[in-house]
Amino acid sequence: MYSTRSSSSISIAIGDLNKDNRLDITFINNNTGTIGIMLGYDEFFPIQTTYATGTEPYCVAVGDFNHDARLDIVVANRDSNTVGVLLGYGNGSFENQATYSTGSNPWSVAVGDFNNDINLDIVVANAHDNTVSVLLGYGDGSFANQTTYSTDSYPLSVAVGDFNNDNHLDIVVANYDGNTLSVLLGYGDGSFANQMTYSTGYEPFPVAVGDFNNDIHLDIVVANFDDNTISVLIGYGNGSFANQTKYSTGSSPIALAVGDFNNDNQLDIVVVNRDDNTVSVLLGYGDGSFANQTTYSTGSRPKSIAVGDFNNDTQLDIVVANFGGNTVSILLGYGNGSFADQTTYSTGSDPQAVAVGDFNNDSRPDLVVANFNDHTVGVLLRYDRGALKDKITFAPADGSRLRNFALFDFNNDSLLDIAVVNYGTNNIGVLLGHGNGTFGNQMVLSTGLNSHPYSITIHDFNRDGQADIAVANYGSKNLVTFLGSGNGTFENQGRYGINFDFAPLMIGAGSFNKDGRSEIFVAYDDIDYVDVLVTYDIGSFADDVKHSTEHWPKSVALGDFNNDTHLDIVIANQFDNTVSILLGYGNGSFTNQTTYSTGTQPWSVAVGDFNNDTNLDIVVANRHDNYISILLGYGNGSFTNQTKYSTGSGELFAAIGDLNNDARLDIVVANDDNTVSVLLGYGNGSFANQTKYSTGYRPWPVTVVDFNNDTRFDIVVANFGDNTVSILLGYGNGSFANQTKYSTGAAPRSVAVGDFNNDTLLDIVVANFGDNTVSILLGYDNGSFANQTKYSTGSGPSAVAIDDFNNDNRLDIVVTNWNDNTMSVLLGYGNGVFTNQTIYSTGTSPSSVAVGDFNNDTRLDIIVSNGNGQSVSIYLGYPNEGFFKQMRLITRNGSRPKSFAIGDFNNDGQIDIAVANSGTNDISIFLRHANGSFGNQMAYATDSSPWSVAVGDFNNDTLLDVVVANLDSDNVGIFLGWGGCCWRFQQRHLARHYCR
Template identity: 85%
Template structure:
């Protein structure tokens, strides 16, 4: 256990905060409003396992001696004049040694294939025998008896390599008493030529090989114990070597190894200085020369050295066997050739030699140590068990009352940064990391007045490849998003759909259905369910651009009146007795208006080709003249003078369609004064029959058409302003209609539109109810009948309604003009007949009518609204924009009080599932995600008292996710092992 220094540490996250490839821990201390950081380091080799050897084991080497792909150990037993072979099982354990006789006092051992039979053989340097022993391997872990070859006096170390480029291994021996090295060239059959000797310094005791001058030939380096130096002998590639070049070391150099410690592709040398209790590192220049030594402390009386990457950072590290301290020292390397201070691990008594290999096939380097006095070799397996340094604390600001935080790389420098939630100061702070475990001053981002932010999550909410932040505000019950720029700065973005009914306690983000859109799940304080919100293109609109019309524009419609493939606008001006034409440029802007006379008090209009000349014409309902006006278009944006046809009393609204299936357009008009509708059948030449009238409800206003009973014949729907109903008149297909059927609406229905809102291929109806500030949705049954209305709140005085798909999700949406508060409302459809809450945009004064089209050819729908009292139309250009829509609700049970969540694929179906810790019911809920993006009902599993936090991981290495729960009430953790289903 590690102390946090706080009695109230409330949140914890894990990440690599100092870029050392080790996990660190950060946590919040609630009582002191500080962040605590504990930097992780690896306790690499916590426990050694020992295996019996002969007397005084003095040197070790490793290799696969029996072709089982598992490393084995060879040890030179000085006191018993043998070599011991310990075959590995591949799990870090070894069989008992098998011994083979050597000559007197074997001090060094190495392995190689000396007779080219693809089996490893052994070579041993025998100090008192003045020779080397060759033991040829059979490839099954057994060896022939030794054959000896003479060396100079006192051979103490041996190494193998191909010195004459003949593909046969050769041997080089350091002769301590002769102050020479012996080179024995191999014939490739297990025998060797007589030695050739080269002078060294005094008492050479260790030897290593490498290409130090980049000539592709092996060179030799030996340490000279007696004169505190190393000797480098450059190879010519023909089996001969140049005279030595010497470099100073520390006191009594006794062992060495080579490697590239500074990643410059040049070999460097590390030397053990016995009496100085140090290692010397000499960085190579690649031309055979070396920089002056740099020394690093080791344990007491270091005698052996090896190299390997012990912390998986791709940098070579150093391991030293310390005879006087009964330890090995690990010095972790930096990429510039320098090393960290040593970390020591216990060995047996008098460790005299060390070697590196992966003995348990976990891809991590392990150690084998020869313990001289114990007659054993010790194996230290690398476990990466992990430990923590003392904490570092950061105090954001006074009164911050930290509640939560998250780690992420916000500025793309590959270093982790911190985002903290400051409940007390109504903001979040972003602290950019320096990569050494320290952080810069926090950058403060406001979450709103009295917001009291509580929870935080990180995701790419706008799909720009940069990390964004979402924060749940406890007191204002909403969500704030901060869009990241990728350089550590953020922009606060107002987003639709982020207001909650309850105080949010926990939020998290992921893309559960793999569509690239972020989803946020929210758990509320004291509420027994979790909501899932999906980021969505909400089809936002620019600020409106206004264009002048005539006096009191009452209705607006769209069409291409000059055949340039660009949408134009036509407006009925009630008090001017005109229509205005605004030709579109195709970039979202429009020309000044052209006007044409109509009858008295034009209230409504519609657009169609009434004379079959492929040019759009206009029909206008004249409230004051009891007529409709027909203006035939010339196809260049201009129109002929009107022709009028009589209607009933006070015609208010007009619609068109082919009511008698003759492929010619007809007209239907609502007569407010007579509570009827008039149909005028078209002749196809721009003229029409006299009207036929049908009864409706009281004060019929709006009218539109559609096939409500799927008989391929157009029907009529009329909203009856005076009696709060709609009338359905089913068509017979011959121009006549059945008597009305009525359905209730809201108060004073003033506009109507039709479309398929629930994707069942059946037409539904939307009604704007001016009197009670709602829009009614009536879903169609496909037989001409409709379900009871469902109402959604609008702005004040909804006067007009239109439908289309504003966010390109293939689901119909609704737009409503609000007369009394000068706005339009957008309702996005879910495609099941249900709609979101409204989004509003400002209009001109008293918006009376709305139409939808693409004015700037950008694949986004735009909106135009007629503003009655200021003589204008407002144009809104659409653009894609991400917001949040409530997608589903996950029920956790009565009194469950969810406190924490975790995510993972619990049933191995490739879908991300959710686990929730329910503190009130002492269980966890599992919600499995289906392929269609929905979640199944909860599966509950009992825990101990008051589960407060949950996490997931594979705890038993069966590739199936498991769950761990922290139980606050019972002071324990519970583990649920997953079954993969």
């Protein structure tokens, strides 16, 4: 148990704040208005477990002697003339030793497979016999009787390696009284050749092998006890060695080990100096030579050494057995050849030797120590109970009344930062981490007057790859966001936000339905449900930019008239009898207009390639001339003079399409005499005489599409005088069936067609000038339509267009409102239903609207012709994301949910929710379906007042479990997942402290 020294530590988070690969704890002290940080540290090897050996255990080695994937121990018992084998259980404990006879006074032991039977064998140096003993392993943990081989005088150390590259292990022995090394080459059947000797320094003791010059041949290093040197003998790869080269060490070198301590891929040497109480590190150059020693302090009378990565930082560390201090010393490596000061851990009496291995299969290196005077081996398991240093305190501000916080890397420096919620000062604070457990000064972001922020969550809400912050404000009952820049700074309260009916207590965020959009879960104070919010791009448009036209621009259309891939504009100017051409630059701006003459009172304009030259042409309906004008395009932005074709009386609108399936564009015109005229094109820019079809009273707008999916164009026309639309189904030969009428609102003045409910069938939207609405008529697959549904617009809706303005793959509507000089945007939900209008100001008397991307930013823009303003207005679109309520998850009456957690509880690839219900003493589980909806809650009883919930796999069965903190019961309950949609009964664990 660790004290926070606060009576109200209310929130906690975990992360590695100082980059030491240890988790640290951050918490809030509500009563003192501070943040507390406890840095984690590793206790490594605090407690040894001892096992009896023979007398005077002097050396130890490890290996798997019985093929059970668990490490075993072999120890040389010097005074018993035996080796003891302790078989491991794999949990850090061992069987009692089984002993095997050796020669007299065994000092050193090593293991290897000497007869190539994949079973480990043992070799022992017998000091008083001048022999080595080889004990061949049977692979079941037992060994054959020894076979002895002669050495030089007083062999004290032994090592193994393949010195002649024949894939058979050989033996090298350090002969203390002979001042030599003995090399015994192995035959691969467990027997060995007679020794070859090589001179060393005086009283050679420990020996080790490695490739010091990178020639793929093993070399030998031996420490000369009385010379205070080491000798390096370079191997030729044939079993013979060069004469020694000596390097100075400390006093009485008694043990050594080999490893790459500075990560240069060259082997280095570390030597134990008994009488100096030091270790010497000699860095290798990779050519067989070494730098001068660097020394580090150890405990008293160090006797043995081993290397391993003890703190999981991928750098080699050192462990030393201190005979005089009854300790082992750990020196952590920095990876550059230098080491930290030692940390010591208690052993038994007179630790003589140390070795490293993972004895309990937890992927952490453990230690085994031979305790000479205890006649035991001690096993020190790498133990990690999550020890914490005393807290460090950070005080954000007086009166801040901290409520919550989150850890994240906000400035992309790979260091964790902190965001804190300051309830009392109506702001949040961001403290950037330095990577050593300390933080910079708080950067304050206001959440609004009397907002009283309560909870915080981190996610990328605007999908720019940077972390943003969302804050739930208890006082102002809303959610605000701060959009991150990636350098640790934030935009003040971004465009995302939403108001709530109740005070929010807890929020969390993620992208749970795999559509890339953020979702937020909100739990409210004393309210029996949880809301799910989703980020949504509602789209928006910049203030209009006006471009001059001639007098009374009546209609507008778009096309690329000069083949530069940028959209251009054509405008019908009613009272000047012209059309204006404005060529686009592709950045949202346009050239000044160029005008071309038309007939009298041009009322509408449309664009298409009438002569199949790949250049766009223009058709104009002239209201008072009873003919249409055709202006053929040259493809450079200029046009021929008009060619006229007769129509009915007072034609108002023109539309184009291939009405007879001859791959040539035709024209249909709505006439003021209650007809439409069809003019079939010849494909050379000329047209046949008109054919008329009856419509309703005073047809105005007209368009052509295929309503009944028969690959033939049909006609829809809005009848201004009788509040209907007429549908004329096409036969595919240029002729049409009689009209079928459907009711609209009053004075329908414009019509557009699209699939509003994603059923692959075309629907109709009509702008009703007389009752300030638009009508939606959803289409059936036979060319008929449902009754209208109306949505309010501004006053006098005069024109309508459709497209996807917010890039959600759902069609939206834009309407110009003649009387109040506005346009209305209604976003579609994709099911035939639309949002309420968003209104934008236009010029005077907006009469026509069109949609296109004028600045090549993949966002659609809008152009409006202002009839009485002699201008067109251009509105450039931009993203504008916010939150809206997607669904509500109902808990039980009186449940008062306080916390929630998310995870895939039934392994179906969908993210589910667990909610802690403080009022009904249970948790609710909501399983998510593949369509994004949630099933009904499943309730599981807890103890009193569950306040916080978290999830994790606590029993390593790959199924998520749930843990709940029960406030009034002072305990936590654990529900183990059962592979589907249910959990086992909770297990209770006492909690001496609780937090709110």
